[in-house]
Amino acid sequence: MIRPHRRHPLWLAYMLHRLSGLALALFLPAHFWVLSLALTDPAQLDQLLGFADNPAVKLAEAGLVFLLAVHFFGGIRLLVLEFLPWSQRQKSLAAGAIAGAFLISGLFLLRAV
Template sequence: MKRVNDFRARNHPSYWAFLVHRVSGLLLVIFLPIHFLALSLALKGDAALNGFISFTDTPLFKVGELGLVVLLTLHLVGGVRLLLIDFRPVRPPGLLKHWIYGGAAMGLAAGAAFVVTLNF
């Protein structure tokens, strides 16, 4: 019997949690080389690092930092949710949907807290 993919599973919150976790992980991987570049400038001296820091002190980079904070929070909560699913002896109904909604709320709260601390 041929299995037909009817895309109903893509409307389930667990699918969206998987997608957010996967995409946030990929975007964080893209961020890491830029972060290592900035760290390597510290080895070249104060002038190189200060030049990079002054370059990143723009509103565009502040928005990028906001996205980074939200991505890190969403990826963290998604990873904890997966650990709970894998290592709990009894799987709760709905594959911990409350963790999905709580993770989204934590991501938004972390982003809001970061925005409050910004000095434009």
Template sequence: MQAHRNHPGWWAALVHRLSGLALAVFLPLHFLALGTALTGADALDRFLDLTASPLVKVAETGIVLALALHLALGLRVLHVEFLPRPERRTRAFVAGCFGISVAATLLFLLNLTA
């Protein structure tokens, strides 16, 4: 394993890109789902019945995690690019981004089960 792959910034950049890809895959599917509302209430109701499956709930949780990671790590990129001081605490900053993302996902799960 190469030395740069041990750096937390490398992992943060990788996860930021992968979460962006997950969101890019999700978005057309989301638009397709919203498009069922245009064909009528019955079509939308049938689609919403499909979303009650546990597999869809797991996928929803994954997309919430991807969205939270992409947001937090995107803010990290803005911090690195635009703030004048160098980032000295990369490991702590990346850990904070991951922690905030996991906390947001857990809040979503708590709301999902309520």
């Protein structure tokens, strides 16, 4: 049985913010490792950059941009909750944040392909 608070749209925004933050935190060590290849092993970096032209990798990058946008807009939503009075518009703002994340990641995907 789903608990009543988990049916609230802002609970989804809460979970998306937490999960996107976790996914980004897991991605960062791999990102730093690839960046370090520029200094330590340029040949391997070139090989990885060639692999990055794969359409599946482009789709994964768009997913990463989506997670970053979700986390960014989720953080803005939390700042609004902290500093502005609560209203029914909060649900609309949370939905707008998710829509903005989809827009940003979609534009990235269109430009990357």
